[in-house]
Amino acid sequence: MRVVFSFRAALAPLVGALLAFVPLSAGANExxxxxxxxxxxxxxxxxxxxxVYALGEGSRLVARDSTSNYPEEALKLPDVGYMRQLSPxxxxxxxxxxxxxxxxSGPQAAVDVLKKSSVPYIEVPEHFTHQGILEKIRLVGKALGVDAKAEKLAAETDAKLTAAEKQTASIKERKRVLFVLSTQGGKILAAGGDTAADGIIKLAGAVNAVEGSSGYKTMSDEAIVTARPDVILTMKGGGPQISADELFANPAxxxxxxxxxxxxISMWGGYLLGFGPRTADAIHDLAVSLYGAQVTD
Known part of the structure; x- marks a missing residue:
């Protein structure tokens, strides 16, 4: 079931990449x-x-956005649209x-309307790090009034993340990874620093091949060659799929x-870049894809 409403001109969709980095700020309704x-x-x-579902509180949800496609039970909820193209x-x-x-979440005009409505709006910060995941868990638990459950889930997640990160601790030669978000118009849009892709690459024991810039950037042929990636990483789902043949046909x-x-390497976007309860598994899977038998248990 999907809830669909047209935007007014003042609430035009936010233009930008699917997972573009957005600077952090204070939460709404401080x-x-x-x-x-x-x-x-x-x-x-x-x-x-x-x-919310990992805390056992899924019954509280009455709707979700289109990026919320896990667990499967969430798909039964009404869909209020893409998180960056919300309609109040x-x-x-x-x-x-x-x-x-x-x-x-956005566009900003839509978020501003929601913040001014009579419905309480709580905003959760996004940090693409181990500690950032634990913070999200605790803040969601606090919002729902289930702090004890959140502390338990945070402790479990912390242990899993720590174990996943240790799997590549002994690797000496770190792979340089280029995360490609899109190839629209023949241009390579790749992930720099301060992005979910940058975070997961580092947690999996690799190096982001795009250095010295933040967010998702269009790369010139010269920049791609200079980046010297050992591996190309892409995501499945959330838009047009990028094939290996398409990428390797690019001369740069x-x-x-x-x-x-x-x-x-191609992995499901929500799993790879979600920075939630499943991220330890995503770290492990990416590390195995990068290093194979060098990954320790």
């Missing part, structure tokens, strides 16, 4: 860290929805008692170590 009524919550952001009318149409959103990529060896 001081309102706990919903007074958490019985009917709209969850915006795939990792937020995953955490759509979100409020399900009569929520609270809105729980990841920072970076073909001239890199990744192109010479045709090293290509």
């Amino acid at each position: 001081g309102a860290a706990t919903f007074s009524d958490a019985a009917r919550i709209v969850s915006i952001g795939g990792s937020i929805t995953e955490i 009318e759509g979100v409020l149409s399900v009569n929520p008692s609270g809105i729980l959103a990841i920072h970076g 990529i073909a001239s890199t170590p990744a192109g010479a060896d045709r090293k290509f």
Whole structure:
């Protein structure tokens, strides 16, 4: 079931990459860290929805955004649209008692309308790090009034993340990874620093081949060659799929170590870049894909 509403001109969709980095700022409704009524919550952001279900509080949700496609049970909820193209009318149409959103939801005009509505709006910061995941878990638990459950889940997740990161501790030669978000118009849009892709690459014991810039950037042929990636990483789902043949047909990529060896990894976007309860597993899977038998248990 999908809730669809047209945008007014003032609420035009935010233009940008699917997972573009958004600078962090203070949360909405500062001081309102706990919903007074958490019985009917709209969850915006795939990792937020995953955490709600991991806490055993999925029954509180009355709607979710289109990036919230895990667990499967979440797909039964009404879909209020893509997290960066929200309609206030759509979100409020399900009569929520609270809105729980990841920072970076938008467009800003729509978020401003939601913040000014009578429905409490709690914003959860996004940090693409081990500690950032634990913070999200604790803040979601606080918002729902289940702090004890959140501490238990945070402790379990912390242990799994620590174990996953240790699997590549002994590797000496770190792979240089180029995460390609899109190839629209023949241009390579790749992940720099301060992005989910940068975070997961580092947690898996590798090096982001794009150095010295933040966010997702269009790369020139010269920049791609200079980056010298050993591996090309892409994501499945969330838009047009990028094939290995398409990438390695690019002359600049073909001239890199990744192109010479045709090293290509593709993983589901929400799993790879979600930074939620499943991230330890994503770290392990990416590390195995990068290093094979060198990954220790």
